[in-house]
Amino acid sequence: MSGPMWLDDAFAGVMAAIALYSLGRLVAARVGRRPTHLDVDAAHVLMGTAMAGMLVPSLGTLSTGVWALVFAALAGWFVWRCYLFVNQHGVEGRDEDHVHHLSHYLTHLVMSGSMLYMYLAATPVATRSGGGTMMAGATGTTTEFVGLPLLFLVVLFASAIWELDGIERFAPIRPPRAPVAPTPTPALAPAGAGVNGTFAGQVAEPGEGGSSGRRAPWLAPRLEAACHIVMCVTMGYMLVLLL
């Protein structure tokens, strides 16, 4: 990018770490049979890897064209998810985790669109090192569409801010100290999940959850949210450089 090198390096490092962590989430969810947003985690892996490569060319993995195809496909996937969500839960309904709304998928659709925009609009320039493609500001006809990245920027930052405001939704709900009912072994309780995987903002539906213990706890939802926030901020930074 065309920002200060040390800042680009720092953001790239964070993105690479998030990509690795999200990959770990996918493995942990598979091995431990824990519910998580598989498509969101996969999107974070792809976006983290791609952004690290855009910020620091030596971390580049695939060519610009391939990445553009990947994010076009990802955008299509989230369009499909939005359609399914509205069909199943309505516009104001909640996801199967009882916390997320339609906006969860819309935001990831915007993130995919932002990645696609960056690959299509940014101009490849001489690489700083390695064989990757370094991105510079939009030029030519793309400069006439700067309203689009501004819109993306506002949506991403609003999403980051609202996610941070709501991050306590995922705080575990703990019972009082007096022994009221048997609780799971603390050592097995995951970060971010409460008793039987219950969160502060979670709305339980009749006949589910509770002491029956039928559902496995959600996989580290606060860390997923934190990754989302950091990713939105980083993507916003990259979009600002393309304005």
Place this chain on the structure above:
Amino acid sequence: MSDASASLSAATAPGVARTTRRAWARPDARRSLQLVLATIWLIDGVLQMQAVFFTRTFGAEMIAGMSAGNPSLLARPITWSGQTIGHHALVSNALFALGQAALGLGIAWRPTVKPALAASIVWSVGVWWIGEGLGGVLNGNADPVNGAPGAVILYALLAVLLWPVDRPGPSPAFVAARAVGAPVAKALWLVLWGSLSYFALLGQNRSDQGLHDLIIGQTGGEPGWVVWIDRHSASLVDHHGLGSMVVVAVLLAVVAIGVLLPPPAANATLVVAVVLALCFWVVGQNFGALFTNGATDVNSGPLLVLLAVAYWDRSRGQALDSVPMPEGA
């Protein structure tokens, strides 16, 4: 967040014992406005990360240049700060960028909302003086069309009005009155918009070509469609600067006193305020010059809109406390 956490929604699953901690509550009207403010702070922080601000030019020219026309007592610290920032461009701008982003994130995270809002007031007042030369208020260059009295002071005003405490007594009709009370909130609105009306008729702003030149003078570096808007807007006011600014001043004055009117009329003037703010933002401020790679903030337009929303009188609807706001993603 006293208001958000006060209404405890017992969102426990069946069979789970009563919680020992406060449950998360959806943002109410004031919290939602705080989050919009936080979003703007975050945007400002990231804008500050643009490469141009890590150069000596930012401090030595952009900031030091703000001293022009100000009284020497106020101008000297501006010049000194500009030179100092210019000499330590990398460190100082990194601090500015991270500080503003931290303010946004601090307002968004409920445990730190009060410290972050308090810090934002201190920061805003400092930047208004050092970074914006008091918005041209004292040197006769203030023009509401291009952002007077300085966008950054509006952040401080919003932080005060959206402070997360409630005065004792019945719930006020609009959000801005919850922390400071209706009389103080109305007085602040009257001073702000009354001063904008006054600035509209200051010096150069009254000239026949003043508004035209202001609009045309900001087209540099903008994309073609923004230039197109500017040129057509400028042609509308060509040689009609005085008449145009008189109309603007009258409208601003109506908005100022509108807050004293009964709710339906007050809300009507708030709509006028929003329209004016958006016109200023699009034509006079070119969307905060966000497309020129030289913007440090979004300028005053969005903040004036946010203020107007905070004054929206909902006394004929539900009580403010009980209006659930939509959750985020």
